[in-house]
Amino acid sequence: MQNDFLQLNKKNKTFPIKNLLSFGTAVLRKKKILKSRHEARLLMSKELKSNELFITLHDNLEISKEKKVFFLKNIYKRYCGKPISRIFGKREFYSRDFFINKFTLDPRPESEFLVDISLELISRIKKKNISVLDLGTGSGCLIISIILEAQKKLKKIINASGVDYCEKSVEVAKKNKKRFNLGGNLKFYKSNWFSNVKNKFDIIISNPPYIKSEDIEVLPDTVKLYDPLLALDGGINGLDSYQNIQKDVDKYLNNFGFLCLEVGDDQNEAVKKIFTNNSLRLFRQYSDYSGVVRNIVFQLGKKDLKK
Ligand SMILES: C[S@@+](CC[C@H](N)C(=O)[O-])C[C@H]1O[C@@H](n2cnc3c(N)ncnc32)[C@H](O)[C@@H]1O
16 A cells, blocks of 8 residues: 555556556545445546546556545545546436436435336336326436336326425436437426426326435444435335325326335335225335335225236
């Protein structure tokens, strides 16, 4: 590490990638960051607008002083605990890169399951054009993935809306819409759950804030310092969002339409109780690999669909 540091401190115009990488790796390792070499390479690939393979194969190249400074600044940010996705301003979700910023949740891999379930529901609906609403859309990663996958795999056209109470988050979702060249069949706008929603939908999805207020304090720093509170805090018992959504959901679902939710640990029974009123019935629930129910689907109307 000391050798690398001396190499990097020279008054040179260019600096060897190899030394920067081993110095960066050593710094991250000091913070006990797993896969520190991989992360150092990722941060270097950002500087070179390249990829890890290129960096590995060309670590004999040298980079400018400006790039060296940016790289070391990012190593420092990572050392201080900032997640890589927050440094990059991007997160991969369902094999696509989405812009994120401090106003949006950093999308979680487990939420990809909401996309899979939505596609399954879409494939059951015997219409070519299907309408989907995403409540609490954040970066828009869920609804954009659903539209693109439904087009690709099911040849279905999705007319969709994504709403969020956070205006800045809506701006990020719009940026992602542009990134994926999506047109008039997708609208993002501000809404306090259904307050600005005008239409009815075949499917409503939501990954709402569901963490108990008192648990926020004990979340890992990577979550509590970087994800917005509005995206996490589900009130005293973590169920506020579900209760608010339940008040109006049946007015915004087409008959036999589906409501597809992500739920937190141990919220399964409580959420089922909230939603199975006169008009909604439990359609199906989905557990993760450890057997914990993570997603629940309800259906409006009483008719059973053929399974
Ligand atoms: C857990 S995040 C989910 C974000 C995104 N759907 C995802 O899965 O990555 C919850 C989202 O709900 C939004 N939200 C919180 N309260 C809301 C409300 N009253 N009306 C609409 N959206 C709300 C937050 O701003 C946040 O973007």
